[in-house]
Amino acid sequence: MLYQLYExxxxxxxxxxEFASAASKLYDHPLxxxxxxxxSQRISAAxxxxxxxxxxxxKPQFEITSATVNGVEVAVQERVxxxxxxxxLLRFKRFTxxxxxxxxxxxxxxxxxxxPLSGHHSTLLRDTVRSLLHDHKVYITDWxxxxxxxxxxxxxxxxxxxxxxxxxxxxxxxQVHVISVCQPTVPVLAAVxxxxxxxxxxxxxxxxxxxxxxxxxxxxxxxxxxxxxRHEWFxxxxxxxxxxNYPGAGRRVYPGFLQHTGFVAMNPDRxxxxxYDYFLDLIRGDEDSIEAHRKFYDEYxxxxxxxxxxxxxxxKTVFQDFALVNGTWMVEGELVKPQDITTSAxxxxxxxxxxxxxxxxxxxxxDLCTGIPKExxxxxxxxxxxHYGIFSGRRWREKVYPQVRDFIARFDADQGSPAKPAALTxxxxxxxxxxxxxxxxxxxxxx
Numbered sequence: 001m002l003y004q005l006y007e008x009x010x011x012x013x014x015x016x017x018e019f020a021s022a023a024s025k026l027y028d029h030p031l032x033x034x035x036x037x038x039x040s041q042r043i044s045a046a047x048x049x050x051x052x053x054x055x056x057x058x059k060p061q062f063e064i065t066s067a068t069v070n071g072v073e074v075a076v077q078e079r080v081x082x083x084x085x086x087x088x089l090l091r092f093k094r095f096t097x098x099x100x101x102x103x104x105x106x107x108x109x110x111x112x113x114x115x116p117l118s119g120h121h122s123t124l125l126r127d128t129v130r131s132l133l134h135d136h137k138v139y140i141t142d143w144x145x146x147x148x149x150x151x152x153x154x155x156x157x158x159x160x161x162x163x164x165x166x167x168x169x170x171x172x173x174x175q176v177h178v179i180s181v182c183q184p185t186v187p188v189l190a191a192v193x194x195x196x197x198x199x200x201x202x203x204x205x206x207x208x209x210x211x212x213x214x215x216x217x218x219x220x221x222x223x224x225x226x227x228x229x230r231h232e233w234f235x236x237x238x239x240x241x242x243x244x245n246y247p248g249a250g251r252r253v254y255p256g257f258l259q260h261t262g263f264v265a266m267n268p269d270r271x272x273x274x275x276y277d278y279f280l281d282l283i284r285g286d287e288d289s290i291e292a293h294r295k296f297y298d299e300y301x302x303x304x305x306x307x308x309x310x311x312x313x314x315x316k317t318v319f320q321d322f323a324l325v326n327g328t329w330m331v332e333g334e335l336v337k338p339q340d341i342t343t344s345a346x347x348x349x350x351x352x353x354x355x356x357x358x359x360x361x362x363x364x365x366x367d368l369c370t371g372i373p374k375e376x377x378x379x380x381x382x383x384x385x386x387h388y389g390i391f392s393g394r395r396w397r398e399k400v401y402p403q404v405r406d407f408i409a410r411f412d413a414d415q416g417s418p419a420k421p422a423a424l425t426x427x428x429x430x431x432x433x434x435x436x437x438x439x440x441x442x443x444x445x446x447x
Contacts, residue, residue: 003240006257010056017054024048045282049275052294057301059145060123067094067133069108072101081139082171085153086160086307088142089168090122092133105137109412112168112176112203113140116183117161117310119259119303121145125181126299127392131401132179136408139172141165141184145304146253147246156307158187158314159331165191174201177408181391182357185211186318189338189365190331196340196371205411206341207404209349210357210390212318213365214325218358221266226319234315239308254311256303263300266355325364338368345376345411349400351385378407 024047026032027040034040064076074096082089096102111132115122122142132138141164146156165188169176180188185208196202215223240255242248264271274293281289323329329336346369348362366377380403382390389395 001240003255004243006255007243007245013054014056017051017056020047020051020054024051041283045279048282049279052297053275057298057303059121059304060126060299060302062092062123062126062129064092064126064130064133067130069094069096069101069134070104072096072098074098074101074105076133082168084164084167085149086144086146086156087164088144089171090140090142092129092138092140094133094137108136109204109408110137110172110176111139111408112172112178113138114165114168114178114180114184114188115141115143116181117143117306118183119256119263119306120299121302121304123302124299125391127396128179128181131397132405135405136177139168139176141168143304145256146251146307147242147248147305149248149251149307151248151250155309157309158317161187161310162191162194162331166195169195169203170200174203175412176203177205177207177412178203179207179209179404180211181209182211182387183314185209185213185362185365186314186324189213189368190324190329190336192341192344193336193338194331194334196342196344197334197337202341202344204343205345205347205408207347207349207407208362208365209400210351210354210387211362212357213363213368214322214361215319216322216325217360217364220355220358222356223319223358226315231312231316231320234312235308239312242305248305252308253305254308256305259306260301260303263303325368338365339370341369342371344372345378345407346372347378347380347404347407349380349382349390349404351382351387351390353384353386354390356387376411 024044027034027037027044027047029035035044037043062078064078066073067076068074074094077093077095079091079093080088081091094105096105113125113128113132115125122140125140129138129140149156161184165184169178169191178188178192188206189208192202192206212223215227219227238254238258239252242251242253278290278293281293317323317329321328324336324338327335327337346365348365350357350359350362352359363379366379369377380400382395382399385395385399390400
């Protein structure tokens with residue numbers, strides 16, 4: 001019933017939002033007589049803010065059309081490499097007429113970015129993809145909004161997520177390097193573990209960033225909610241059926257609008273201040289700040305519905321039973337054993353100020369992957385970075401990406417031989433050595 005009420009409210013607010021947008025332009029356009037009144041800028045700014053607060057936010061586009069390779073700008077085209085009911089595997093194919101750049105691109109490592117299925121769309125990792133395209137062939141998982149998947153496609157479980165990741169790795173090939181951001185660190189580790197247990201090829205490297213491998217360590221507000229509420233509470237309070245006006249009518253989901261409410265509730269003062277600053281920027285005409293605000297909230301406010309079975313099983317498996325770290329997780333009758341991984345190199349990344357995945361939660365992967373030699377295991381703490389800062393923004397581009405890039409290049413270029421351990425000057429002193437910046441290798445990468 002709550003979902004239907006929300007849809008009714010959304011339909012009611014749509015014309016008001018459009019009216020506010022049109023009225024805002026009426027008070028701002030230089031040819032309009034209303035634009036010359038004393039309060040015109042304030043009225044226009046207020047109406048613009050009302051429009052953005054009331055509008056419906058659709059899934060954004062990646063809008064990545066070019067990248068720089070060896071100093072040459074190359075074209076980028078988004079392609080669907082593999083289609084599944086609940087996910088598309090996207091490839092960002094690069095094109096150029098420059099012979100040297102083309103040769104470099106062919107020899108660069110192949111990366112699979114596993115995006116979170118946790119409320120936001122995969123475009124949240126736009127900055128991650130844009131950086132990776134300079135030095136890698138890039139694939140990404142693009143999860144489908146559950147309300148858009150017909151009920152005939154059947155349910156989607158956490159085990160299905162693990163299976164999807166395995167299928168994507170097999171499709172790309174054993175030369176792939178896997179990067180998982182936040183939520184998917186757990187199912188990705190399970191997927192690779194099962195491949196190793198079956199004797200199948202595993203990725204050359206695994207980079208795990210800000211994920212709840214062991215949510216018992218430094219629990220955050222998000223962890224505490226999942227751990228302190230009974231499983232039945234989630235099923236009774238956050239699970240609803242998709243209304244009839246969507247292809248997935250009748251499907252049980254955790255609605256995106258409820259997730260968005262939770263996101264905002266975590267930092268209400270910050271969002272209130274951001275919107276007020278936006279109002280002031282509109283009055284001042286600060287176009288750069290206005291555009292930055294719009295881009296951020298166009299992404300932040302665009303949310304998707306999660307399949308109910310997947311969501312509830314994730315809560316139970318990851319945050320209540322701690323099945324991965326306790327060694328009790330069974331996927332389709334097979335026990336998940338991270339210790340069976342022996343050939344993949346492992347890098348974990350954590351943000352110093354991460355308020356979603358606490359300190360040590362991602363690093364716990366090293367305690368589980370005992371089959372990987374210590375000289376192939378690395379950890380990097382990002383000073384001053386929050387959760388989003390480890391995969392987006394200035395700290396990602398200037399601090400994290402160089403480490404990820406050189407880690408991948410090292411184990412792509414020299415398969416089977418261990419990396420020489422070295423300390424990183426801006427990383428905290430830790431038992432595990434961190435990767436240093438090394439020269440990029442483009443001569444022996446996977447094709």
